[in-house]
Amino acid sequence: MTAEDVLREIKGKVRATVPPSIDVSDVEFEGALVVLYTKHPHKFAEKEDLIKQLAKMLQKRIVVRPDSSVITQEETAEKKIRQIIPEEAEITNIYFQPDVGEVTIEVMKPGVAIGKQGKYLNEIRKKVNWSPKINRTPPMQSKTVHDIRGFLRMMSDERKEILKKVGRRLHRGVSSGEKYVRVTGLGGYRQVGRSCSLLTTQDSKILIDVGVDVSGDDSSTPYLHLPEVLPLETIDAVVITHAHLDHSGLVPVLYKYGYDGPIYCTPPTRDMMTLLQMDYLKVAAAEAKKIPYSGEHVREVIKHCIPINYGDTTDITPDVRLTFHNAGHILGSSIAHFHIGEGLYNIAFSGDIKYEKTWLFNPAVNHFPRLEAMFLESTYGGKDDFQPSRQEATDHLREIIKRCLKNKGKIIIPVFAVGRSQEVMIVLEQLMADKEIPQVPVYLDGMIWEATAIHTAYPEYLNNKLRAQAFQKGKNPLLSDIFVRVDGHETRQKIINDPESCLVLATSGMMVGGPVMEYFKAWAEDEKNMIVFVGYQAEGSFGRRVQKGWRDILITSGGNNQTLKLNMMVETVDGFSGHSDRRQLMNFVNNMSPRPDRLCFGHGEEVKCLDLSSSIHKKYNMNTMALKNLETTRFV
Ligand SMILES: [Zn+2]
Ligand SMILES: [Zn+2]
Numbered sequence: 268m269t270a271e272d273v274l275r276e277i278k279g280k281v282r283a284t285v286p287p288s289i290d291v292s293d294v295e296f297e298g299a300l301v302v303l304y305t306k307h308p309h310k311f312a313e314k315e316d317l318i319k320q321l322a323k324m325l326q327k328r329i330v331v332r333p334d335s336s337v338i339t340q341e342e343t344a345e346k347k348i349r350q351i352i353p354e355e356a357e358i359t360n361i362y363f364q365p366d367v368g369e370v371t372i373e374v375m376k377p378g379v380a381i382g383k384q385g386k387y388l389n390e391i392r393k394k395v396n397w398s399p400k401i402n403r404t405p406p407m408q409s410k411t412v413h414d415i416r417g418f419l420r421m422m423s424d425e426r427k428e429i430l431k432k433v434g435r436r437l438h439r440g441v442s443s444g445e446k447y448v449r450v451t452g453l454g455g456y457r458q459v460g461r462s463c464s465l466l467t468t469q470d471s472k473i474l475i476d477v478g479v480d481v482s483g484d485d486s487s488t489p490y491l492h493l494p495e496v497l498p499l500e501t502i503d504a505v506v507i508t509h510a511h512l513d514h515s516g517l518v519p520v521l522y523k524y525g526y527d528g529p530i531y532c533t534p535p536t537r538d539m540m541t542l543l544q545m546d547y548l549k550v551a552a553a554e555a556k557k558i559p560y561s562g563e564h565v566r567e568v569i570k571h572c573i574p575i576n577y578g579d580t581t582d583i584t585p586d587v588r589l590t591f592h593n594a595g596h597i598l599g600s601s602i603a604h605f606h607i608g609e610g611l612y613n614i615a616f617s618g619d620i621k622y623e624k625t626w627l628f629n630p631a632v633n634h635f636p637r638l639e640a641m642f643l644e645s646t647y648g649g650k651d652d653f654q655p656s657r658q659e660a661t662d663h664l665r666e667i668i669k670r671c672l673k674n675k676g677k678i679i680i681p682v683f684a685v686g687r688s689q690e691v692m693i694v695l696e697q698l699m700a701d702k703e704i705p706q707v708p709v710y711l712d713g714m715i716w717e718a719t720a721i722h723t724a725y726p727e728y729l730n731n732k733l734r735a736q737a738f739q740k741g742k743n744p745l746l747s748d749i750f751v752r753v754d755g756h757e758t759r760q761k762i763i764n765d766p767e768s769c770l771v772l773a774t775s776g777m778m779v780g781g782p783v784m785e786y787f788k789a790w791a792e793d794e795k796n797m798i799v800f801v802g803y804q805a806e807g808s809f810g811r812r813v814q815k816g817w818r819d820i821l822i823t824s825g826g827n828n829q830t831l832k833l834n835m836m837v838e839t840v841d842g843f844s845g846h847s848d849r850r851q852l853m854n855f856v857n858n859m860s861p862r863p864d865r866l867c868f869g870h871g872e873e874v875k876c877l878d879l880s881s882s883i884h885k886k887y888n889m890n891t892m893a894l895k896n897l898e899t900t901r902f903v
Contacts, residue, residue: 268440269439269440270296270434270435270436270438270439270440271435273438273440274294274295274296274435274438277294277301277325277327278294280321280324280325281294281303281321281325284317284320284321284324285303285317285321288310289305289307289310289311289314289317290305290306290307290334291303291304291305292304292305292306292334292336293334295431295434296430296431296433296434296435296437296438297330297367297427297430297431297433297434298430298433298434298437298529298573298581299327299328299434299437299581299582299583300327300328300329300330300434301325301327301328301329301330302329302330302331302332303321303329303330303331303332304332304333304334304335305331305332305333305334306333306334306336306337308331308332308333308337308368308392308396308398309389309392309393309396311331312331312389312392318331328581330367331398332367332368332398333368333396333397333398335368337396338368338395338396338397339394339395339396339397341363341365343395344363344370344395344397345361347391347394347395348361348370348372348391348395348399349361351387351390351391351394352372352374352379352380352387352391353379353380353382353387355376355379356374356375356376356377356379356380357374357375357376357404358372358373358374358380359373359374359375359404360372360373360404361373362416362420363397363420364419364420364423365420365423365424366419366423366424366426366427366430367398368396368397368398369397369398369399369400370391370395370397370398370399370400371399371400371401371402372399372400372401372402373402373403373404373405374401374402374403374404375403375404377401377402377403380401381401388401403738405720405723405724406723406737406738406743406746407719407720407723407724407745407746408720409538409717409720409721409723409724410717410720411538411539411541411542411717411720411721412538412720412721412724415537415538415541415569418566418569419569419570422570425570426570429529429570429571430573433528433529433573436503436528437503437582437583437584437585438585439585440585441470441585441586442469442470444469445469446468446469446608446611446903447467447468447469447901447903448466448467448468448607448611448612448614448901448902448903449466449467449468449899449900449901449902450464450465450466450467450614450642450867450894450899450900450902451464451465451467451493451495451897451898451899452464452869452894452895452896452897452898452899453465453474453489453490453491453493453496453896453897454478454480454488454489454490454896455476455478455489455513455869455870455896456869456870456876456893456894456895456896456898457869457871457872457873457876457877457893457894457895457896458480458871458872458873458896459480459513459646459870459871459872460478460479460480460481460482460487460513461478461479461480461486461487461488461489461513461517462476462478462489462513462514462618462869462870463475463476463477463478463489463490463491464476464616464642464869465495465496466587466605466614467495468584468586468587468607468608469586470584470585470586470587471503471504471583471584471585471586471587471607472495472496472501472502472503473502473503473504473505473506473583473584473587473605474496474502474504474505474506474521475505475506475507475508475603475616476506476507476508476514476515476616476618477489477491477505477507477514477515477516477517477518477520477521478511478512478513478514478515478516478517479512479513479516479517479547479559480513481512481513481516481547482805482807482808488517488520488559489517490896490897491517491520491521491524493897498525499521499524499525499526500525500526500527502521502526502528503528503583503584504528504529504530504531504583504584504587504589505518505521505526505528505529505530505531506530506531506532506583506589506603506616507530507531507532507536507540508532508536508594508600508601508602508603508616508617508618508619509532509536509539509594509596509597509599509600509601509618509619510535510536510539510540510542510543510597510598510599510600510685511543511597511619511685512543512544512547514618514619515532515536515540515543515544516543516544516547517559517560518530518540518544518568519544519559519560519561519564519565519567519568520559520560520564522560522564522567522568522571523559523560523564527571528571529571529572529573529583530568530571530572530573531572531573531575531581531583531589532572532574532575532591532599532601533574533575533576533577533591533599533601533728534574534576534599534725535598535599535721535722535724535725535728536574536598536599536600536601537569537572537574538721538724539597539598539599539685539718539721540568541565541568541569542684542685542714542717542718542721543684543685544565544568545562545565546684546714548560548561548562548565550780553780554780575589575591576591577591577592577593577601577728578590578591578592579591580606586607586608586611587605587606587607588605588606588607589603589604589605589606590603590604590606591603591604592604592631592632592635593628593629593631593632593728594617594618594619594620594621594631594632595620595621595622595623595624595625595628595629595630595631595845596618596619596620596621596628596631596686596845596846597619597628597685597686597845598627598628598685598686598721598722598725598728598729599725599728600618600619600620600628601618602615602616602617602618602620602631602632603615603616603618604635604638606637607903610637611903612639612640612902612903613635613637613638613639613640614638614639614640614641614642614902615635615638615640615641615642615863616641616642617631617641617642617643617644618644619644619646619845619846619870620643620644620846620847620855621844621845621846621847621851622847622851622852622854622855623656623657623847623851624730625657625690625730625845626657626689626690626693626694626730626733627686627689627690627693627722627729627730627733628728628729628730629730629731631847631855633855633856633858633859633860634859634860635860635861637861638859638861638863639863639864639865639902640863640864640865640866640867640902641859641863641865641866641867642866642867642868642869642894643852643855643856643866643867643868643869643879644846644847644852644868644869644870644871645852645868645869645870645871645875645876645879645880645893646846646870646871646875647844647846647847647848647849647852647871647875648849648852648868648871648875648876648878648879649849649871649872649874649875649878649879650849650878650882651849652848652849652875653848653849653850654841654842654844654848655841655842656842657842657843659842660801660840660841660842660843661694661697661698663840663842664691664694664698664799664801664840665698665703665704667797667799667836667838667840668698668704668770668799669703669704669705670797671795671796671797671836672704672705672707672768674795675768675795676768676793676795676796676797676835676836677768677769677770677771677786677790677793677795677796677797678769678770678771678796678797678798678799679771679773679783679786679787679790679796679797679798679799680770680771680772680773680798680799680800680801681773681774681775681776681777681778681783681798681800681802681810682715682772682773682774682776682801682802683774683775683776683802684713684714684715684717684718684774685714685718686845687776687801687802687843687845688711688715688718688719688772688774689718689719689722689745690843691772691801691843692709692711692719692744692745692750692772693733693744693745695709695749695770696744696745696747696749696750697744699749700744700747705768706749707749707767707768707769707770708749708751708769708770709749709750709751709769709770709771709772710751710752710753710762710769710770710771710772710773711750711751711752711753711772711773712753712759712771712772712773712774712782712783712786713773713774713775713781713782713783714774715772715773715774716752716754719745722745723737723743723745723746726738753773753782759782759785759786762786763785763786763789763790771783771786773786776802776803776810777802777803777804777805777808777809777810777811778808778809778810778813779808779809779810784822787813788822788831790835791820791831791832791833791834791835792831792832792833792834792835793834793835794834794835794836795835796835796836797835797836797837797838798813798835798836798837798838799838799839799840800814800837800838800839800840801839801840801843802843802844803844813833813837814837814839816837817833818832818833819831819832819833820833849879852879853882853883853886856883856887856889857887862887862889863889864889864890865889865890865891865892865902866880866883866889866890866891866892867891867892867893867894867900868880868891868892868893868894869893869894873893876893877893879893880892880893
């Protein structure tokens with residue numbers, strides 16, 4: 268059966284089920300959804316059972332959208348909405364998504380805006396025919412989130428066409444013949460960087476992560492030119508586990524070379540990866556490096572993105588269903604679980620995982636309804652890779668900060684914008700609130716502020732404790748007054764020349780450029796000051812040299828070489844990693860439910876992948892392997 272046949276059949280069943288008094292003007296695929304367009308959206312809303320009944324009968328997720336002929340023009344609709352919702356709900360923003368017929372209303376008090384038993388929502392539905400969604404106003408405004416929304420709204424017609432095309436493609440039906448499931452390593456196996464895997468079945472070709480190795484030059488891209496990958500038009504879907512560039516850095520390149528299908532990831536991953544990809548382009552341009560794609564291709568990614576929340580299962584090809592689960596690593600990071608065939612096989616890709624409750628996230632999920640095979644990261648999988656706990660790391664940080672501030676020094680903490688900086692912020696806020704360290708300003712320089720704002724836009728992706736505090740000023744540690752945003756050169760110079768003590772969190776995390784270098788150059792020669800490393804410093808990076816204790820450091824600025832005498836204190840605090848250490852990886856496997864038949868290791872130096880693979884095989888008697896790049900393994 269073709270997609271057209273399937274659609275015709277669905278239309279017939281819908282028309283036979285929906286009472287004639289309720290209009291159904293059209294039925295269309297939109298990605299995995301079946302969308303019913305109607306001139307009577309409020310009548311549908313009143314009949315919840317009808318939608319449930321249709322979903323059950325069709326075995327599809329059903330969405331009802333207002334027919335475009337009945338929805339009120341945006342300006343008029345906004346006026347009416349403002350009249351309907353009581354003033355004390357405090358509307359801060361209203362935005363329309365014409366591609367899905369939805370209007371999102373951001374308010375300070377959602378309970379008031381919804382009204383008793385959804386009274387005001389029903390009224391909006393009746394009067395303007397848009398489907399209303401009430402969101403609580405995020406406490407910080409993120410420019411990225413705002414820009415992406417604006418862009419999607421501008422592109423709504425095109426986006427509708429994209430979703431329609433995706434829907435038709437994935438409803439093309441399953442072929443007969445021999446069934447198989449196989450995975451090819453395209454990058455990030457027995458190494459860290461350029462993560463990329465190809466999952467193939469008789470009906471699907473799916474790419475999982477398309478990363479770039481930011482430290483590499485020649486071999487920084489995955490093996491996308493293999494015959495089984497090309498032409499890119501034959502790929503059905505691309506799934507991204509999280510926003511770090513070693514997983515998402517080259518997604519835009521796919522659109523440069525002919526891919527025009529969907530990207531599946533969580534909503535925060537979409538926003539965060541856009542931020543990181545745009546920054547990657549900026550940094551590459553500043554360093555006169557080869558730029559693999561342009562902003563135009565980043566926008567293609569946004570247009571083709573189908574965001575999926577944790578726990579929502581969705582069809583992505585005729586024979587594969589995808590579900591994301593929390594990976595505990597960074598905002599929106601996920602383990603991608605694939606259900607293949609009708610119960611034929613289940614396989615999951617971990618992305619990067621943290622199997623410990625951190626200051627930001629709940630631990631990675633390791634319980635699944637079904638699972639036969641899993642791909643697991645091995646970054647700290649070596650036999651000696653043990654890290655202190657979060658509490659030990661906090662104690663260590665407290666001691667060294669106290670020591671430096673007592674002597675009126677200044678402290679620089681180089682951080683990555685995403686993940687680690689927010690954890691360090693929470694710890695610093697707590698230490699200052701408990702008066703365990705003196706209260707001094709904490710300056711945030713680089714992309715940290717924007718990345719933090721994206722965190723506050725998605726409280727449901729934070730751990731239980733933070734989620735509860737998210738909207739309460741005075742409770743949410745990320746909103747504390749101790750944090751001061753640095754924007755621009757002038758403010759930075761003021762801070763650099765200010766004699767008072769302070770803390771600076773600045774990018775880049777490995778001191779390869781970025782604002783952190785300005786503070787470092789100015790403060791390195793004073794022995795009262797301190798630099799604290801909380802993140803991984805790659806071999807060959809500037810940060811690694813400082814960390815190792817080099818005392819005479821050559822710096823190039825504006826084409827001039829300058830030798831710096833490094834007198835400041837140099838400290839390293841381990842234990843803030845977003846990766847599981849050896850013990851946590853072993854526990855993750857030990858506590859898995861169900862335990863899969865096969866485990867496959869990647870995302871780690873060769874020795875670590877091999878060591879973890881053989882240790883788990885010996886200890887738990889499981890079938891394990893460390894795949895190589897370019898190697899394919901068959902599961903069914
Ligand atoms: Zn990562
Ligand atoms: Zn990674």
